[in-house]
Amino acid sequence: MSIKPTPETFQGVLVDADTQVESFRQTRNSRRTELIEDYVELIADLIADGGEARQVDIAQRLGVAQPTVAKMLKRLAADGFIQQKPYRGVFLTAQGRELAERSRDRHQIVENFLRALGISAETARIDAEGIEHYVSGETLQAFKSYLSKQG
Amino acid sequence: MSIKPTPETFQGVLVDADTQVESFRQTRNSRRTELIEDYVELIADLIADGGEARQVDIAQRLGVAQPTVAKMLKRLAADGFIQQKPYRGVFLTAQGRELAERSRDRHQIVENFLRALGISAETARIDAEGIEHYVSGETLQAFKSYLSKQG
DNA sequence: CCTATAATATAGCAATGGCTATAAGTGCGA
DNA sequence: TCGCACTTATAGCCATTGCTATATTATAGG
Ligand SMILES: [Mn+2]
Ligand SMILES: [Mn+2]
Ligand SMILES: [Mn+2]
Ligand SMILES: [Mn+2]
Numbered sequence: 001m002s003i004k005p006t007p008e009t010f011q012g013v014l015v016d017a018d019t020q021v022e023s024f025r026q027t028r029n030s031r032r033t034e035l036i037e038d039y040v041e042l043i044a045d046l047i048a049d050g051g052e053a054r055q056v057d058i059a060q061r062l063g064v065a066q067p068t069v070a071k072m073l074k075r076l077a078a079d080g081f082i083q084q085k086p087y088r089g090v091f092l093t094a095q096g097r098e099l100a101e102r103s104r105d106r107h108q109i110v111e112n113f114l115r116a117l118g119i120s121a122e123t124a125r126i127d128a129e130g131i132e133h134y135v136s137g138e139t140l141q142a143f144k145s146y147l148s149k150q151g
Numbered sequence: 152m153s154i155k156p157t158p159e160t161f162q163g164v165l166v167d168a169d170t171q172v173e174s175f176r177q178t179r180n181s182r183r184t185e186l187i188e189d190y191v192e193l194i195a196d197l198i199a200d201g202g203e204a205r206q207v208d209i210a211q212r213l214g215v216a217q218p219t220v221a222k223m224l225k226r227l228a229a230d231g232f233i234q235q236k237p238y239r240g241v242f243l244t245a246q247g248r249e250l251a252e253r254s255r256d257r258h259q260i261v262e263n264f265l266r267a268l269g270i271s272a273e274t275a276r277i278d279a280e281g282i283e284h285y286v287s288g289e290t291l292q293a294f295k296s297y298l299s300k301q302g
Numbered sequence: 303c304c305t306a307t308a309a310t311a312t313a314g315c316a317a318t319g320g321c322t323a324t325a326a327g328t329g330c331g332a
Numbered sequence: 333t334c335g336c337a338c339t340t341a342t343a344g345c346c347a348t349t350g351c352t353a354t355a356t357t358a359t360a361g362g
Contacts, residue, residue, distance in 0.1 A: 013255075014200045015276075021214035023280040024189070028214075028320095030281055031182070035349080038175070049165045056309065063172035063179075068350055070311065075348090087310050087357055104164075114290060117297065123289045125166070129174040130181055130285030138274045139265060146268065179350090186319080206340065219320055221341065226318090238327050238340050 027134065034133040037103040038062070039072060040081050043092060044100035052089040106140055107132045113143040116150050178285065185284040188254040189213070190223060191232055194243060195251035203240040257291055258283045264294040267301050 014020075042061060046053035059069045073090055076082045081096035092100060111128035115121065135143070165171075193212060197204035206224065210217045224241055227233045232247035243251060262279035266272065286294070 013196045017212050019276070020212050023277045024212070025214050026277045027281040031185075032348090034182075045164045054309075055311095061168050061171050061175070063176045064349090065351060066310075067312080067352080072349080114293075117290075117293045119290055119293050123287055125170070126174045126177045127285060127287050127290050130178040131282050134278060134281030134285070136274055136278050139268075139270055139278050142265075142268045142270050183318090207338085215319085216321060217340075218322080218342080223319080 030134050035072065036076065036079070036081065037099065037133060038129075039076060040092065040096050040100040041103040041107065043082065043090060044097065044104065047092070053091075054089045103132070106135065109140055109143050109147070110135055112147055116147055181285050186223065187227065187230070187232065188250065188284060189280075190227060191243065191247050191251040192254040192258065194233065194241060195248065195255065198243070204242075205240045254283070257286065260291055260294050260298070261286055263298055267298055 039058070042058060043053040046057055046061075050057075055066050055069045055073065059066045062069070073082060073084060076090075076096070077084045080093055081099060082090045082092055084090050107128060110132045111124050114124035114128055114131075119127070190209070193209060194204040197208055197212075201208075206217050206220045210220045213220070224233065224235060227241075227247070228235045231244055232250060233241045233243055235241050258279060261283045262275050265275035265279055265282075270278070
């Protein structure tokens, strides 16, 4: 790597490289599980609401095409989150239900936290849909603390 | 789409479909620009710190391989964010500097906000690296308000 | 019971974001 | 000046996440 000529005493805008790389790695990791979390959460909600989760409904709510959902469901089945019967709706495994519940709880807390900060319902809903996947346990705890202090 | 047999009076865990789809679309959109924002921000920081941004340094700080960076830089150049001279470092265009500055400001606010909530420096750093890309203008404003009220 | 419609499956394509291996260019020090 | 080490470019691979077009299956009404 290139050696920068500036003396070590000068502290620029840059943080330590090893420190920074860990943040980026962690973020890339969260990005990889983002879709899975949204799928199982949505499937759980659809089942809770209507008794079943069908591809067309998942596709409609995610705003993607049905074959996109079909392919993702295969991955979720291969990963052990759902069970599929051909030409039928999907069902969550124990592992899937566990992840769905954790995701929904975290999602709720993030969205409620944003609302508590005075953010509008619509913006809180939109922002929480993305932010939720990048919130660590420590940060989630801080959000919960804030919410309970607000009463 | 499938018609659910439950009466409309029953309000389940599910929000309106058109409402939900907009959140997912918005999130997918933010995800598309996430990497671009991190690249231009990092390039700006490297230039500010050492006068130049070299592929090897970008790769080392992002934790990816150098050819991964090379390919992305071509995209950034094609999109008008940077200028490249073969076998030389990269430079930001006016458009690139503009995006870099906006990204860095937003990143700073998010990280400072998490710190103000009592979150540890390391967790704030890691979480902010992901959260920053999913924070709307309205939410950013709310974070700023909280920070100024904190003193 | 048959058929039309709805839902699911499959094939094939593209863009994105990663990787390794290797070729080619730059530039510094001896 | 020239060679070697560093840096950049390129080729080729894979996984992911989207799409359209089309085939197949399920099922409800007549
Ligand atoms: Mn969610
Ligand atoms: Mn989400
Ligand atoms: Mn950033
Ligand atoms: Mn980031």
